[in-house]
Amino acid sequence: MVIATLVRAGVAMSTPDRGPTAWVKLRAGPELLMIALGVLAFAVDALRVQSSLPPVPGEDRRIEVPAAEAPRQTPLALADDAVGQRGGEAETARWIRAEVLYREALRLGLDEGDVIVRRRLVQKMEYLLEGMSAVPEFSPAEVERYFHTHAERYRQTQAYTFTHRFFSSERGIDAATARAREALSQLRDGTALAETLGDPYTDGNRHGQMPAARVLQRFGDAFLQGLDRAPAGEWSGPLRSRHGVHLVRRERTHPSRLPSLDEVRATVVRDLVDELRRRQVEQRYGEIEARYEIARR
Amino acid sequence: MTSVAIRVFAVALSSVLLAACSSSELPQIAPPVAPGECGDHTPYRNAYFGDLHVHTAYSFDAYLFGNHVNDPQIAYDFAKGERIRLNDSARGERYVQLQHPLDFAAVTDHSEYVGEVRMCTDPEQSPLAYHDPLCLQFRTAQPGDSVGFLVWGLRLTRPYYGRHLFCVYGDCPAAAQSVWEQTVRVTNAENAPCRFTAFNGYEYSPSSDGSRMHRNIIFRGNEVPQAPVSYFDAPEPIELFRRLNDVCRPEDGCEYLSIPHNSNLSHGRLLWADPERFSDPQYVADLREISRLNPVLEMMQIKGASECKLGLGGSTDEECEFEQVRAKPLCCDAANGITEHCVDPLPSVPFRGEPNCHEVCPGDRPRAFQNEPDNSQGCLASHDFLRGAFLKGMAAQKTLGFNPNRYALIGSTDNHNAASGDTEEAGGPGAVLGWEGAHGGQDDDPEERFDVLTNIGRITNPGGLAGIWAEQNTRESLYAALMRGEVFATSGTRLRLRLFAGDYPSGLCNEPDERLKRIAYEQGVPMGGDIPLTAAGIPRFLVQVLADRHPLQRTQIVKLWVDAQGQGHERIFELGRYAEPAAVDEQCGVRFSVPPESRMSACHEWQDPDFDPAQAASYYARVFEDRSCRWTGHLCAALQRSGELHCADQPQHPCCTSGEDAVIKVQQERAWSSPLWYAPGSP
Numbered sequence: 001m002v003i004a005t006l007v008r009a010g011v012a013m014s015t016p017d018r019g020p021t022a023w024v025k026l027r028a029g030p031e032l033l034m035i036a037l038g039v040l041a042f043a044v045d046a047l048r049v050q051s052s053l054p055p056v057p058g059e060d061r062r063i064e065v066p067a068a069e070a071p072r073q074t075p076l077a078l079a080d081d082a083v084g085q086r087g088g089e090a091e092t093a094r095w096i097r098a099e100v101l102y103r104e105a106l107r108l109g110l111d112e113g114d115v116i117v118r119r120r121l122v123q124k125m126e127y128l129l130e131g132m133s134a135v136p137e138f139s140p141a142e143v144e145r146y147f148h149t150h151a152e153r154y155r156q157t158q159a160y161t162f163t164h165r166f167f168s169s170e171r172g173i174d175a176a177t178a179r180a181r182e183a184l185s186q187l188r189d190g191t192a193l194a195e196t197l198g199d200p201y202t203d204g205n206r207h208g209q210m211p212a213a214r215v216l217q218r219f220g221d222a223f224l225q226g227l228d229r230a231p232a233g234e235w236s237g238p239l240r241s242r243h244g245v246h247l248v249r250r251e252r253t254h255p256s257r258l259p260s261l262d263e264v265r266a267t268v269v270r271d272l273v274d275e276l277r278r279r280q281v282e283q284r285y286g287e288i289e290a291r292y293e294i295a296r297r
Numbered sequence: 298m299t300s301v302a303i304r305v306f307a308v309a310l311s312s313v314l315l316a317a318c319s320s321s322e323l324p325q326i327a328p329p330v331a332p333g334e335c336g337d338h339t340p341y342r343n344a345y346f347g348d349l350h351v352h353t354a355y356s357f358d359a360y361l362f363g364n365h366v367n368d369p370q371i372a373y374d375f376a377k378g379e380r381i382r383l384n385d386s387a388r389g390e391r392y393v394q395l396q397h398p399l400d401f402a403a404v405t406d407h408s409e410y411v412g413e414v415r416m417c418t419d420p421e422q423s424p425l426a427y428h429d430p431l432c433l434q435f436r437t438a439q440p441g442d443s444v445g446f447l448v449w450g451l452r453l454t455r456p457y458y459g460r461h462l463f464c465v466y467g468d469c470p471a472a473a474q475s476v477w478e479q480t481v482r483v484t485n486a487e488n489a490p491c492r493f494t495a496f497n498g499y500e501y502s503p504s505s506d507g508s509r510m511h512r513n514i515i516f517r518g519n520e521v522p523q524a525p526v527s528y529f530d531a532p533e534p535i536e537l538f539r540r541l542n543d544v545c546r547p548e549d550g551c552e553y554l555s556i557p558h559n560s561n562l563s564h565g566r567l568l569w570a571d572p573e574r575f576s577d578p579q580y581v582a583d584l585r586e587i588s589r590l591n592p593v594l595e596m597m598q599i600k601g602a603s604e605c606k607l608g609l610g611g612s613t614d615e616e617c618e619f620e621q622v623r624a625k626p627l628c629c630d631a632a633n634g635i636t637e638h639c640v641d642p643l644p645s646v647p648f649r650g651e652p653n654c655h656e657v658c659p660g661d662r663p664r665a666f667q668n669e670p671d672n673s674q675g676c677l678a679s680h681d682f683l684r685g686a687f688l689k690g691m692a693a694q695k696t697l698g699f700n701p702n703r704y705a706l707i708g709s710t711d712n713h714n715a716a717s718g719d720t721e722e723a724g725g726p727g728a729v730l731g732w733e734g735a736h737g738g739q740d741d742d743p744e745e746r747f748d749v750l751t752n753i754g755r756i757t758n759p760g761g762l763a764g765i766w767a768e769q770n771t772r773e774s775l776y777a778a779l780m781r782g783e784v785f786a787t788s789g790t791r792l793r794l795r796l797f798a799g800d801y802p803s804g805l806c807n808e809p810d811e812r813l814k815r816i817a818y819e820q821g822v823p824m825g826g827d828i829p830l831t832a833a834g835i836p837r838f839l840v841q842v843l844a845d846r847h848p849l850q851r852t853q854i855v856k857l858w859v860d861a862q863g864q865g866h867e868r869i870f871e872l873g874r875y876a877e878p879a880a881v882d883e884q885c886g887v888r889f890s891v892p893p894e895s896r897m898s899a900c901h902e903w904q905d906p907d908f909d910p911a912q913a914a915s916y917y918a919r920v921f922e923d924r925s926c927r928w929t930g931h932l933c934a935a936l937q938r939s940g941e942l943h944c945a946d947q948p949q950h951p952c953c954t955s956g957e958d959a960v961i962k963v964q965q966e967r968a969w970s971s972p973l974w975y976a977p978g979s980p
Contacts, residue, residue: 116387124437130366161336166810169894198810200900202793202843204343205810208336208491213378217397243843243897266486270370 063099065092129281136276138269146272147261153271154264159209159254160227165198166205169244176245180238184247187235194235194249209254219246228253335491335769341814342766342783342823344793345775347401348376348718349496349556349763350513350595350709355476356500357410357449359713360418363440363738367715369404369480373487373495376402376717380726383714383733384440386741393716393733394725397791400770401494401763402717404480405513408499408525409453412473413461423467431463440738453504456532474524485519490771499525501537501555509562510534512555513595513709514541517776520551535583538590554779556707558595560686561603561623565678568594568686570693570701584701593779596683596969597708597761597786599735603682604969605867610679610688614869616919619964620788622756623677679865687857687915687972688865694913694976695859705782705825705971706917708761708789713737720759720789722928722964723885731931732759743932743941747951747960755929755951755960762787764794764968766823782825782971790966793843796824796918798973800831805839806900813839813900824917828975834910836975838903840872840918842968847922848893849875850965852901857972858914872901878924881963884934885926893923911977918970930962 111117147154165183167176186192198205207215215224219241226239230250237247261268337343352359353368363384375381378398383391416422417432426432431448438445452458460469481497488495497516504510512534514525522544531537538555545551560567574580596603601622605612679685683704690702712719712735724731734740740753748754764785767774778784785794799821805813817839822828828836840852851874859865876891905916926934933952936942944953951960 119385119387119389128436166898168898170898171895173894195811196809200806200808200813200841200898201810202344202795202841202898204337204339204341206337206339208338210337214398242846242894244894270486 061103063096063103065096129284130277136273136280138272138276143265143268143272144261146275147264147268150268150271151258154267155256155258156254157211157213158256159211160215161208161210161251161254162227162230162248163194163206163251164246164248165194166201166243167238167245167247168199173240173245177238177240180245180247184235184237187247198247199244219243223248335771337491338769340768341811341818342768342778343770345400345494345765345767345770346718346762346787346791347399347403347494347765348709348712348760349401349403349405349498349515349707350500350558350598350711350760351376351402351404351715351717352406352500352711352713353404353715355406355411355414355480356713357407357414357435358446359406359715359737360414360435361438361440361442361445361449362713362736364714365418369406369483369715370487372404372715372717373402373483373493375715375719377487377493381714381716383716384738384741386738388741391733391741392727393714393719394727395718396721396725399493399718399762401496401765401775403496403498403513403515404484404715404717405498405500405515406476406480407502408473408527409502409529410449410461411476411499411525412469412471413464415472415476416463416467416469419472422472425466426463429463429466431461440736440741450504453502453528454507455505456503456528459529470524477521477524481519481521488772491769494770494772494775496772496776497521501526501528501531503528503532503534505566508564508566509559510557510567511559512537512557512591514553514555515776515779516545517552517554518550518772520549521545522551534587538586541590552776553590554593554776555591556593556595557591558598558709558711559600559603560594560596560681560683561601561606561621563681565681568680568689568702569678570689572693572696575693575696581697584697585699588699588701588703592705592782593707593784594683594686594704595709595761595763595786596704596706597788598711599757599760600711601756601758602761602788605682605684606677606679609677609682610685610865610867612684612867614867616921617682619967620758623681684855684857684867685865688859688867691857691913691915692859692863692865700974703974705779705784706786706969707763707765707779707784708786709763710735710760712760718762720762722759722789722926722966723931730935731926732928735760743936746932747929749958759789759928761789762791764791766795783823785824785968785970787968788964788966790847790922790968791845792849792920792922792966792968793841794918794920794968794970795839795841796916796970796973797821797839798828798836798916798975799839800829800833801837801839801902803837803902805837805902822973824971824973826973828916828973830910830978835904835908838901838905838916838973840899840901840903840920840970842899842920844897844922845966847925847966848889848891848896849873849899850878850896850921850923851875852899852921853919854903854916855919856905856914856916858912860912868907870903870905872903872918873899875899876923878965881924881926881930883937885930887923887925889923913974913976915972915974917972920968922966924963924965927962927964929960933960933962 105111165180167180167183169176183192183197187194187197212224215227219227219239223239223241223246226237227248227250230236230248232250232252235247235249238245239248240246351372353372354360354364354366355368367381367383371381375393375395376399378395380392380394383393385391414435416426417429417435420427434442434448435445452461477499480499484495484497487493497519498513500511500513502511522541526537526540526544531540541553545553557567570584571580594603597620602620604619605614605617606621606623607613607615607617680689680702683706686702686704690700693702694700710716710718710720714733714735714737716735719725719732719735721728722732724733730743734746734753735757736753740746740757746754749756764787765775765778766783766785767778795817797817799817801816801820805816808816817823821836821839831837838854840854842849842852852872854870854872856868856870857865875896876889879890880888882888905914933942936952937944942950942952944950947953949956949958951958952962
């Protein structure tokens with residue numbers, strides 16, 4: 001199998017599918033060496049994978065230093081290192097040191113009872129289990145049932161539709177607050193229109209159905225509380241945010257509500273699929289567990 | 298006209314009604330919204346923040362990093378504010394969550410090997426392929442396994458390597474198509490007009506000789522090709538665009554744009570326009586087509602900023618050192634006073650038909666990465682950074698009549714955990730160690746993250762965000778903004794930045810908000826546009842800034858121009874300096890020199906004192922927040938807080954030393970506007 005793979009690899013890598021120039025190019029640069037290293041690394045690894053028996057601790061004391069053992073590769077390094085990496089003596093020494101200590105640790109049985117090793121292996125198995133599950137099937141009735149059982153999950157939170165005017169605190173919060181108060185009284189007297197008031201604000205100042213959580217994130221707690229209490233349809237304030245001071249006109253509060261299934265069907269289907277997947281994983285796990293005898297003491 | 302009249306009437310009517318029922322017990326009436334308009338619609342545009350570069354477990358490298366679980370669905374869940382799980386670390390389970398949800402996102406998995414990944418991870422595709430040693434190795438590799446990267450990564454360095462060998466056992470293209478369909482289905486389902494925009498997209502990833510020439514393809518709507526066009530289908534960019542134009546046609550409702558990124562790692566190739574070929578009509582036509590389809594450059598991301606490089610092209614701007622992953626070429630070190638070799642233009646001798654790699658420091662072989670061994674392919678060119686690219690583009694414009702490097706600017710992450718927009722240095726809610734990294738199980742060990750040899754180490758950063766000025770949060774509106782370039786880049790913060798130029802009266806910043814916005818748009822152009830010739834002859838610039846959480850420190854305009862001798866120049870103007878940088882202590886505590894509330898927003902008017910109507914130029918704004926901890930600073934602080942690190946015992950630890958191995962712990966987050974362009978005789 002390994003040999004077959006290597007032959008396939010060799011054939012594929014040397015196939016001049018872009019004509020003779022490709023092959024010439026291939027021979028010209030350091031690529032050939034790297035391909036050889038790649039094939040070698042691949043072969044070493046294939047051998048490692050093919051041998052289904054785990055290494056017997058304490059027996060195998062020969063360490064083969066792979067030709068291209070390089071520092072850990074990432075996409076950033078990926079092709080640069082793969083093509084140009086020469087590893088260096090220091091890196092090789094570091095690798096050998098790690099391998100020797102790793103082997104010795106296995107030989108001494110240090111992996112047994114080690115929580116970190118155990119957690120890593122468990123995690124790998126979990127990934128394998130998740131990767132093995134196929135897309136589950138379900139009926140419309142199941143979607144409906146799932147939606148009704150988990151309705152609260154789809155609740156839409158309270159939201160606000162409002163506009164605001166901004167007063168910059170460049171010359172202090174007090175000055176901004178005073179100017180906002182004056183503007184508010186002008187608005188109430190009808191001596192000024194909202195369009196003619198407020199300092200330059202870098203962003204838009206009209207918000208439709210902004211969820212309370214987003215108001216909080218964007219403008220802060222004091223603003224949200226003030227907005228919530230603000231009379232509907234008229235200007236009020238001033239309210240403080242971390243950017244400065246605002247006058248607000250709350251048009252409407254949209255109370256928290258449960259949506260209909262049709263409004264959130266896509267999300268519900270997704271959650272149901274997740275749930276079914278989890279069940280598949282549990283089922284596979286159950287099959288594995290059944291192969292063990294669990295003795296509780 | 299009619300619709301305006303109706304809206305005015307509706308406003309009047311609603312005011313009357315609202316006045317009539319001001320008590321909250323009575324039914325409340327929302328302000329009128331025209332059909333197709335969102336509640337926050339404004340012709341003066343809102344800022345939306347998002348991430349147009351996110352990888353999931355469907356990307357071969359993300360999988361090799363150990364992200365086997367977080368798929369496109371999880372990427373969107375995360376973008377919308379849900380907590381997601383990363384690979385466990387030796388310390389236990391790891392979760393991440395955004396402090397603030399995003400407004401938009403695009404999952405952009407690598408199109409190369411997307412089918413192979415499916416074959417290797419789904420036994421039902423082909424049992425033979427699934428049990429192929431290569432697939433077995435792929436599934437069980439430890440995060441960052443070097444064999445995995447040799448076998449998978451090396452193949453991206455030459456197009457003719459093509460598909461993996463186990464594809465003889467099954468239909469890799471069909472598998473790729475099914476993964477693409479799945480991603481598209483999820484993306485379309487997650488797109489929620491007015492609340493959250495999800496764009497269909499993918500990454501095209503050529504890496505010839507290790508030169509990154511990657512582009513993200515973003516589709517405007519639901520209509521997409523049957524399968525992505527990959528590097529193996531189209532080794533040259535122009536082939537990519539020709540093939541995409543065939544399978545994604547506007548008349549069928551399919552539109553796309555392309556966003557190149559990591560020009561800083563492209564060894565002079567991504568943004569190269571070869572002056573020696575400007576007499577070849579086909580070459581020029583191809584350049585024009587590429588330019589048309591690539592309106593935006595992702596200039597800030599996990600693998601560094603691509604704004605500029607100290608010394609390169611003669612730059613003396615210290616701020617160019619921000620988030621650099623490339624090592625500084627020694628002979629270009631401005632501090633050593635040796636910059637002349639790095640000045641453009643230098644002879645362009647083609648290197649295997651590619652741009653000349655010797656632009657930097659003839660005789661020296663620059664290293665590819667910080668502290669990495671010398672690499673023969675590691676050349677640096679000034680056009681790997683946007684300033685050099687803009688300058689060469691402006692020089693080319695004199696011959697070509699168009700600028701092949703005219704880009705608007707965005708940031709994004711390139712996160713491989715499906716954690717879209719996870720740019721918070723301190724980490725999200727519940728974070729202990731700060732930012733958790735972006736490479737699966739590879740960056741789960743705090744000590745390894747200080748490493749200078751690995752690329753997941755200290756040189757990475759959490760990445761940037763894309764800011765978009767749009768009327769409302771819908772695909773159509775955001776896409777149009779990307780096309781016209783009214784977008785900006787941030788280093789991950791949500792700083793809002795506007796730049797306009799036009800025939801403006803002075804005193805604009807003293808105008809009321811609404812009036813200022815109207816004048817800004819009616820009498821001038823926003824970022825990304827062409828500066829019109831003004832009646833006064835000298836355009837006036839308007840810069841507006843709104844801080845995120847950290848107060849503002851200063852605002853600048855960077856001007857670039859090419860003189861009559863073909864020599865490029867840069868000059869930086871300071872528009873506002875609100876405070877001297879704050880002092881940041883070992884526990885990331887900040888002591889401001891000026892109270893923050895006085896510098897949370899700013900408005901500046903500016904005129905170029907050297908403005909010459911006969912001289913083409915480009916201008917972009919750059920805004921700095923005050924100092925704060927970089928992710929490394931948060932990590933160092935956390936390790937010390939938890940008692941894992943005592944600097945008294947480990948004075949040589951990167952967190953503790955002030956020597957050469959010291960890690961950068963403090964930074965200034967920032968935003969870059971897209972440029973405004975001026976050309977003599979432009980409309």
